[in-house]
Amino acid sequence: MTQISTMPTSTMPYKNAVLDDQQLQQALKKINPKFGDFVTRVAGEAWGLPLIDQKTKALIVITVDVVNQNLLGSGTPFAAHVDMAIKQGVTRAEIEELLLFLCVYAGFNKAAASFGALDEILTD
Template sequence: MTTPYPNAVLDDKDLQEKLAAINPKYGPWVTRVAGEVWGLPLLDQKTKALIALTTDVVNQSPLGGSGSAFAAHVHIAMAQGASREEIEELFLFLTVYAGFNKMVGCFAALNDLLDAKS
């Protein structure tokens, strides 16, 4: 497990490179704006990462592929100390509030993402 970053966006150079690869103007802009909100002091980085995953679920962001926001937020959550079990518990919790049908794809995408690393 890696050491959590003080700021999951501004301190993760790999994430910044991936964002810049999407578009050279988009990446640095997202880094600045997201880095600012990730730098706010009251919520810890792990909590923010789990909230970001929640938005992916509710918005049904594209779940597949290593370049998806969902994959990035899973990576960020785990880098900030969240375990697979905590993410799975979050998904169980969200099943009640976001809907059973939405969560099926989220569990499948999580399995694909994390089992591919094994």
């Protein structure tokens, strides 16, 4: 599994969580160079939309991962999205509260698996 930083690399959140994060872009290119370039362009444009702030977008992508159970293993985005959220100022406590909230709407089993994955990601 790719090692994820649990501390922001700067004191200020990125203006664009995809386009401003060179570490993320390199990780995407390691999956496949064309895939990395494509995802950077498309996701970068989506993350650049102005009405929803970067922190909220980071919480939304974590929600999508929970609902789809894209949590651990090769090619799954949950660890990258947790890292992205932390870089945007989201705390572990906020992620945990989000997972509790999602118990009601996504299902208790999905939330339980997500808590386990979160623990694994943040203790590595």
